[in-house]
Amino acid sequence: MITGIVITLNEEKNIKDCIDSLQNVCSEIIVVDSLSSDNTVKLAESLGAIVIHQEYLGDGIQKNVGISYANNLWILTLDADERLSKEAIREIKSLDLASTTHDAFAFRRRNHIGSRWIKHCGWYPDYCIRLYNKAKTRFADVKQHAAVQAQSPKQLNCDLIHYSFENIGQLFAKPERNFSSRAAKIMYQKGKRANAFSPFVHGLNAFIRKYIFKRGFLGGVDGLTVSLSSAVNSYLKYAKLLEFQRDPKVLENEDFNKVW
Structure with missing residues (x-):
């Protein structure tokens, strides 16, 4: 059993698709919301997510807030603008998490501008650990560029899909970034x-x-x-x-x- 955790701030455009994606492999979803002023919380709750209200503390610290509310040992953390690919869903479902010797699993990440998958500039494969055993590891408690501090991770042969920017304009000046x-x-x-x-x-x-x-x-x-x-x-x-x-x-x- 896996708990999905998402941190949000005014993500009403993204939260439904993110939660729908996580529900393919997660038995519960926790949204840690940074006091959104739009419909993010209402949408998340309507989809069955548990919403935790927490003023933003910084990247890694915020992503770890939801862990104490999780009922499952394994955590899958996505950003609101990320989705699991069909291959990632199949790969996760095939894992034997009860007996694995790994404390975490990493995914390749496809970063997009609009609908365009950017394969160069270090944007792919852009491996990132997102599935991890909360008893053994978690995100580093840092305020920016946080990563899971795993000791024995495994790279999975599948992708996360990251809708990084809607257009080139956002690449240079995305709100809240x-x-x-x-x-x-x-x-x-x-x-x-x-x-x-x-x-x-x-x-x-x-x-x-x-x-x-x-x-x-x-x-x-x-x-x-x-x-x-x-x-x-x-x-x-x-x-x-x-x-x-x-x-x-x-x-x-x-x-x-x-x-x-």
């Missing part, structure tokens, strides 16, 4: 400092890494676009950090208690 500002605040709080060359150097490095080393050039226009978005995000992260250092007015007006 202001990564550069968040990262700049975190770096400043940790004492990291930038110089006048940092934005350009880090932006260029991000582009080269995605477009050349991650073979974004094989992805045509989408590969170039993803590489450019990575460069812009990295540039802005360090430009904002530098701004905190050199402009007291900006620093004074920034609320560092609201990083998340």
Whole structure:
């Protein structure tokens, strides 16, 4: 038996399809909602999910909130914009979780812009552990880029489907995903400092890494676009950090208690 856990914030467009996907393999669904102002909670409850209300604590911490409410030993965590592929459903159903020696299982993840599957720039196979034994492991209690800290995971031969962005515009400016500002605040709080060359150097490095080393050039226009978005995000992260250092007015007006 498996418990599905989803963290949400204003995900009324996604939550039904996500829960429907999880119900193929899960006996219960727990939604940890970050005080949504839309119909996310109402939709989740109408589909039989248990909803836990929790102000957002950061990525890994938030994903672990639902564990204490789960009745099953095995947890399957999806983001609201992720779905199980038909192959993943069959693979999960074939697992002998009662006797496995593995503490977790990883899936390949197909990341999309619109309906386009992005296969380059490091966006595929993008392995991520999402099915895990709660008695043995869980997500790291960190506020960003959290991953399950498994000791003996196994990679499954199947995919999760991730509808990352509805269009190219969202790739550069998706609501509630202001990564550069968040990262700049975190770096400043940790004492990291930038110089006048940092934005350009880090932006260029991000582009080269995605477009050349991650073979974004094989992805045509989408590969170039993803590489450019990575460069812009990295540039802005360090430009904002530098701004905190050199402009007291900006620093004074920034609320560092609201990083998340």
